[in-house]
Amino acid sequence: MNNTGTNFTDRDWDILYDIVDDEFFQTHDAEMIYGALEKNILHNRPFSDYLKRYVYRVSQSEEPFDEISDDEYYRMIRDSFSDTYTPHSLFPSAGSVSSRIRKWLQQQTVRREVVLILGFGLRMSENDVNEMLKKGIREQGLNAKDPVEVICLYCYRFGYPHARFRDLYRQYKELTPNPTDLHELYNEATANLRDTVYGIKDDASLLRVLARLKSLEGQTVFSKTLWDNFTNLYREAAKVIAQIKNENEEEKAEGEMQKVYTYEDVTPADFENVLLAAAPKSQSNNKTAFKNSTLFHAFAGHSFSRQHFRDLLNQKVPVDRFDLITLSFIVYARMYELDPKERLFQFQEYTNRILEDCYLEELYTPNPYEAFIMMCLLTEDPICTYTDVLEMSFQKHTV
16 A cells, blocks of 8 residues: 555654754744744644545555545545445434535544544444544543443444444443442543453443443543543642742842742642733733634644633543643743753653553644644743743734
């Protein structure tokens, strides 16, 4: 098979290093980083691109990747769905397979359920589905605390069609929940439960696991593994924020009272004041919304306001990869004793271990925000560069 065009992460690493190895980077780092982001040199690959590359790979086509038309991809996907008797969605809904496939071949991103139904329609293995979830839409792999995804995983592993999924889901709905399982499941590490799920060998063992998960029906359950990693990172990042606040205290005029901060004194507002220090303030003295930045779309709307941190701490929203990556960045950004390239290397090693533990894909240079973080770490003062680049993005928006 001709693989031309299917490996795009190497290209983005080359682009990133071309930027940071430029002779002007050390003196014009923020300008060069902003310029690369603004010109879309580093950009998110759409889900449609990932889907086409997957279909291309499994088709073993001899044609160059770039020469296959969307109509040909449509035909290959449609034929596979027809051969496997797979509908356009996991559960009955309006629409048709044909119209959905054409949408998938154009979309920037999709819901998890689309990847799950593609798993059946394209005869994907559990590893293929996990990879598409993590790389194609940048989310966690199959969720061991979600009964629907556990049934899907079981079907992918043994090559069962969507019709078998429907039957197993019907059996799950008929199970009686056991309330005593609820507290235990809330506090069980997702990684441990995942081991149990991956040990399922037959329908009987599947239904035993589903009987436990039945108690979670209707509940909003966040990954405990994700939460534990987030709280550990938040504490370490808060120590860095406290250090910054103490340095500011030391700059007070002689005779002014100085306060000594610990990480326990750090609030979500302090995180916002560091990460969004360059954001202009509104008439009400609040930080201008990140949607007013020219980088808003490049960063897919990821913003680290005080409200976002409050929602995370109160478990009103789930922790995602960008929360973990940003907190890890803060931790490493102040390691001035390290050579910038060594600092980036250690950040990558540390962050990738956390992402892997949380069942997320490793750092990904085609993603503009992640590339931005890594380029900042190669500068003399990463946090200062981070805020300088954001400042440019707000200034450009108002011009």
